[in-house]
Structures are given as structure tokens and as C-alpha cells.
Amino acid sequence: MANSFDPVRFFRPLGPADDKYSHGVVGFVTGSANYPGAGILGVQSAIRAGAGLVRYWGNSETAKLVVSARPEVVLGNGRVDCWVLGSGVRPDDSELADRILQLGSAQTPLVIDAGALEIVDFSVLTARTVLTPHASEMVKLLARFGEKYQRSDIDTDPATFALLAANLTGQTVLLKGHQTFVASDSQVQKVGPNSPHLATAGSGDVLAGLLGAMIARNASALATDAGLLFDIAIAAVKLHSAAATAAAAIKTVAALDVAEQIGVLLARSN
Ligand SMILES: NC(=O)C1=CN([C@@H]2O[C@H](COP(=O)(O)OP(=O)(O)OC[C@H]3O[C@@H](n4cnc5c(N)ncnc54)[C@H](OP(=O)(O)O)[C@@H]3O)[C@@H](O)[C@H]2O)[C@@H](O)CC1
Numbered sequence: 001m002a003n004s005f006d007p008v009r010f011f012r013p014l015g016p017a018d019d020k021y022s023h024g025v026v027g028f029v030t031g032s033a034n035y036p037g038a039g040i041l042g043v044q045s046a047i048r049a050g051a052g053l054v055r056y057w058g059n060s061e062t063a064k065l066v067v068s069a070r071p072e073v074v075l076g077n078g079r080v081d082c083w084v085l086g087s088g089v090r091p092d093d094s095e096l097a098d099r100i101l102q103l104g105s106a107q108t109p110l111v112i113d114a115g116a117l118e119i120v121d122f123s124v125l126t127a128r129t130v131l132t133p134h135a136s137e138m139v140k141l142l143a144r145f146g147e148k149y150q151r152s153d154i155d156t157d158p159a160t161f162a163l164l165a166a167n168l169t170g171q172t173v174l175l176k177g178h179q180t181f182v183a184s185d186s187q188v189q190k191v192g193p194n195s196p197h198l199a200t201a202g203s204g205d206v207l208a209g210l211l212g213a214m215i216a217r218n219a220s221a222l223a224t225d226a227g228l229l230f231d232i233a234i235a236a237v238k239l240h241s242a243a244a245t246a247a248a249a250i251k252t253v254a255a256l257d258v259a260e261q262i263g264v265l266l267a268r269s270n
């Protein structure tokens with residue numbers, strides 16, 4: 001994994017002065033009745049990526065499942081360094097949409113995934129943010145700015161559309177796929193090919209949780225260096241893919257295995 005975007009660079013080792021608030025508090029508005037697993041997968045990933053504290057602010061039924069999978073999780077709103085919004089959330093879910101709109105107009109850094117890409121009001125979004133669409137979500141995202149394209153257009157020239165979305169939103173865009181394109185301002189970087197073992201349901205939810213943990217852990221540096229978000233996004237994609245490769249060496253890969261292997265890789269690197 002070692003190169004200029006070496007993921008380990010973003011995982012400062014813990015020391016005696018650390019407490020649960022000092023190395024990243026990640027909040028989630030994710031999961032729903034139809035997609036409870038998306039809530040669980042993101043949370044699992046953030047915990048394995050070393051978050052000091054994880055808050056979950058989804059609906060109460062899904063919250064019970066999340067806490068049953070991870071009793072470390074604290075429920076509700078509170079002090080957070082990065083919010084992960086939208087994995088497993090339908091845009092017509094009014095309870096969660098209200099929370100997403102509220103957080104989307106505040107200053108805490110964000111990962112905006114899946115349904116939240118259709119909810120957030122981009123005209124008031126100023127927090128440092130990574131958007132994580134796949135190609136079909138990119139079509140819907142661009143349509144919100146009056147830009148009409150089809151999935152085939154995105155697949156043909158992903159770099160151009162990642163850049164377009166970054167310019168329209170003023171944010172860092174991570175366009176997911178076999179190769180992932182990270183764009184910010186006028187720069188775009190291809191990452192991958194990623195591990196094909198990521199082609200399994202929920203692996204995007206794991207990436208969102210990983211990104212949330214990495215952004216939260218580096219929140220202080222990010223406050224003075226916005227450009228760091230681009231590097232963190234690239235590093236997260238590389239770590240996510242490396243974790244899938246590591247998982248595949250053990251057994252067939254499910255998304256939760258990718259989250260577990262993030263923890264194994266990070267433990268080995270320290
Ligand atoms: N366990 C859980 O709780 C899980 C919850 N999940 C949550 O589910 C929600 C919906 O996820 P989803 O957008 O992937 O929609 P899904 O209904 O599967 O497909 C609809 C259409 O989308 C397209 N499409 C899909 N993937 C694509 C790609 N990579 N690249 C390009 N296009 C792609 C494809 O349409 P096509 O373009 O082929 O016409 C497909 O027919 C979301 O909130 C997510 O977080 C998931 O993470 C799974 C595990």
C-alpha cells in the first residue's frame with residue numbers, strides 16, 4: 001500500500017494523551033427499514049478503521065439492530081467530527097431526510113452517499129465533504145444541476161463526469177466503480193483497478209464508513225488544509241481495495257469481511 005497516498009499516513013498511532021474523542025468521532029444517518037444492513041456495515045467499518053466513538057442517528061428500529069451488532073455505538077445526535085449520510089436511506093424517508101438536510105447545512109465534515117445525494121441542499125452545503133456516487137447515482141446527482149446524462153455517458157468518460165460533479169458541487173467527488181475517480185477543483189485521479197471482490201452488496205456502505213473514520217481522525221488537519229480531503233479519499237479507496245484483496249485470501253468475500261480486514265491491515269501497519 002506504500003506510495004504518496006499511503007493510507008497509513010492518515011492513521012496517527014495512539015498514545016497516552018489520547019481519549020475516545022481525540023482520534024475521530026463518526027456519526028451516521030444511514031440505514032432504514034428496507035436497508036438496515038447499510039447502517040450496520042458503515043458502523044462496523046468505522047469501528048474497524050479505528051474511530052474513537054461512533055454515533056448512530058438513524059431510525060429507532062434500525063438503531064436497535066446497529067447496537068445489537070456493535071454495542072460500542074452511542075445513539076442519537078452529539079459531538080461528531082464527520083457525519084456519514086445516506087447509505088441505505090431512501091430519498092422519500094422524511095424523518096431521515098430532515099436530519100440529513102440539517103447536517104447538510106452545518107459545518108461538520110460530511111460523507112454524502114446513496115440517498116443523501118438526492119436529499120442534501122447543495123446551495124447551502126459548505127462543510128468539507130466527499131460525495132460517493134456510483135455511476136447511476138452520478139446520473140441523478142448531475143440531473144439536480146440540470147445536467148442530463150445517461151449511465152453509459154458516465155461509464156464512457158468517468159474522469160470528466162467526476163470533475164464536472166466536483167465543479168458543480170464545489171466538493172470532493174469519489175465516483176465508484178471498477179476503477180474509481182476522485183476529483184476536486186481541477187484535479188482528478190484514477191484509483192485502481194480496485195479488487196473485483198468489492199463487487200458485492202454493501203461494499204460501498206463499508207467505504208462510506210471507512211471514509212468517515214479517516215476524515216474524523218484527521219479533522220484538525222483538515223480544518224486548515226482542505227486539500228487533504230482529496231488525498232484522504234484516494235487513500236480510503238486504496239485501503240478499501242486492499243482489504244477486499246486480503247479478505248479474498250481467506251474466503252469468499254462479503255462486505256462485512258472487507259470491514260474486518262480494514263482492521264487487520266491497520267493493526268499490521270502499526
Ligand atoms: N445490506 C444493505 O442494507 C445494503 C444496502 N444498500 C443500499 O441500497 C440502496 C440502493 O443501492 P443501489 O443504488 O446500489 O441500488 P440497487 O437497488 O441495488 O440498484 C438499483 C440500480 O442502481 C444501479 N446500480 C447499482 N449499483 C451500481 C453501480 N455500482 N454502478 C452503477 N450503477 C449501479 C443499477 O441500475 P442500472 O444503471 O444498471 O440501470 C441498479 O439496477 C443504497 O442506499 C445502498 O446504500 C446497498 O449498499 C446493498 C446492501
Ligand SMILES: Nc1ncnc2c1ncn2[C@@H]1O[C@H](COP(=O)(O)OP(=O)(O)O)[C@@H](O)[C@H]1O
Pocket residue numbers: 134176177178179180193194195196197198199200201202203204205206207
Ligand atoms: N467489479 C469491480 N471491481 C472493483 N471494484 C468494484 C467493482 N464493483 C464495485 N466495486 C467497488 O465496490 C463498491 C460498491 O459500492 P456501491 O456501488 O455503492 O455498492 P453497494 O450499494 O452495494 O454498497 C465501490 O467502492 C466500487 O468501487
